[in-house]
Amino acid sequence: MTSVDRWQLPDGVEEVLPAQAAVAERLRRQLLDMYRSWGYQLVIPPLVEFTESLLIGLGADLDLLTFKMTDQLSGRTLGVRADITPQVARIDAHSLGQSGVTRLCYAGSTLHTRPKTPAGSRSPIQLGAELYGDSSLAADVEIIRLMLATLETAGLDHITLDLGHVGVYGAVLAAAGLDDEQEQTVFDALQRKSLPDLEQALADADPRARELIVSLVDLNGDDSVLSAARELFAERAPDALAAIDALQDVATDIRRQRPGVAIYFDLAELRGYHYHTGIVFAAYVPGHGQALANGGRYNDVGGVFGRARPATGFATDLKALMALLPAEETGRGAISMPDIDDPALQDRVDALRAAGEVVINCLSAAPDPRCDRQLVERDGDWVVQPLNT
Template sequence: MTIADRWLLPDGVEELLPEQAEQVEALRRKLLDLYHTWGYELVMPPLLEFTDSLLVGLGKDVDLQTFKVVDQLSGRTMGIRPDMTTQIARIDAHCLKRDGAVRLCYAGSVLHTRPKTLMASRSPIQLGAELYGDSSIDSDIEIISLMLETLRASGIANITLDLGHVSIYRALLAEAGLEEEAKQALFDALQRKSGTEINALIAAHVCQPQVASMMQALTQLNGGREVLSEAATVLAAAGEQVQLALAELGKVADSIAARMPDVNIYFDLSELRGYHYHTGLVFAALAPGLGQAVANGGRYDDVGKVFGRARPATGFSTDLKALLQLLPATAAQSHKAIAAPNSDDLALWQAIQQLRAQGERVLQTLSEQTAVAACDRQLVLEQGTWVVKPL
């Protein structure tokens, strides 16, 4: 390896330089303060855990996204977290053990073996909120509202809310009675939105014409509010679980439209994001300028069961690095500091500390240095008192 190669970072792994880091940290503080006003408590799970608890219940996709190492103390396999959702569920179920609704929030780095999309980072800074202990649709509405408020507080406009419900596909799949191999093939085709392949699989494996017709219709049930009216007709013969899911989608849409009329609402009834662990509503926020969802989430009631408490749960997360891409670049903060001379004068030190306590940036010159380029003011001694003057 040459010296020129030593500064290279792995693909998809970035560092944030001062201006970007300041933006991200300011945004992190602002959003965690926002969550505090909504009653969400901050938790800080560890960067790595035993894979037995870190990956439980999240499906094969998350397992493949996890970097694994061997613990030198125990000999057990540990994983560097690719997602913090399971960690937060463990904290709620095993550590807090509270009854009733529990609201938790978090922010921290995660690591992926591969980027989720071509433009995605492999080292996101994940920030999110989770609500445990309440199975009502009101919890989903609160979490979705907080997700949208997160984007608003970040300065992001023209937001589209994408709504789906995995119970619809699950219910139809149960009625179809497919073999495991056919289920996986159909799931893969739905993920790719391949209508021709979906129709061929359904025609070959679904014997009941009515169920086949409803499953084929799923790929076309996407768009505005009219989709729910169309679904009510097309899926009228489906079971109670499907009807309840459609009713939940309608209630969420009504609530969000009333609270945030500027948000565009889009429905996709074949959306299977997080299918292996989500149990109900799934949702994502889209914004112009980013080729992926800027935030997403859903209901995942079964995750806490493996930690001894089957708690209802819903939540969302976003990547602060992705949010940064949508924000305007800030001007370099080169004129917001005070230069102080290099001196052992105790009165000077006290003046510097007093200014810093007031939130001022004070840079003291070092050795032979006579000025600091980042400063527009200076501390000067006038009649025995240190005062701030223009530089």
């Protein structure tokens, strides 16, 4: 191994240097304080857990994203968390066990075996909120509002909210009557929005079923999408109508409370289809092709921990938010203090630090380069004055 190899990091794994770390920590504190003001309580799940609890209930995709190892104490398999959501569901269902509505939030590092997107990080700092114990659309609206407030607090605007509902695809699939193999092939093609692959997968299907499923590809856009879907599914997949009505109700509430947010409907959105049970949503901003935050309803995941509960929530990557923040003006510099043993000096330093100033001990002939002021003794008092005056 060469000296160059020793300091290289794995692809998709980044270090956060002081200037960026300061921005990330400031934003983390702002967001967690905001969540607290909405009634969300902070939890800090462990970095590793037994895979039986870490991976259960949220589909094969999470299994593939999770690094696994053998626990030297128990001999059981441990996983380094790739998603904090199932950990919070476990906390709600098993560790807390509260009745009624429970609101929890979190922020922590995760690790992925591979990036979710071509340019994505394998070590995102996941931050989010989950609401348990309420199955109403009002709970979904609250979580969506909190997600939008997260991006706004980060200084982002011109937000587009993408809304979907897994019940639409589920109803269409049930009406089409496909076998298991066809369902998987259709699902893969719809995830990629690939019309040629979808038509090939449905080549042997009933023509009416093929037309119904293929129609999903084009059901994305403004409110006219919902009108078209109602007309299309009224007779052939009537179970989809309740999901469409739910989308309309959520959009109406969000527009009333956040009139500046653009809303885009996508009835073929299948993100998290294998564990989501209702509304799914994502937030985008111009110039960033991937969703900055996403979430949805995932009822009864806690059932594997002995307590099935209604659940809805969202998550974002603090690193991705940080990369899009507007440039910040440089604040005041630091204060240099002489390295001497003087109780009066230490009292003055303690007072300055308590007031929010950065005071750096001068250990050499030259002050720290961040310092633009210094502490100087004048007539028995320690006063702050510009450096080198």
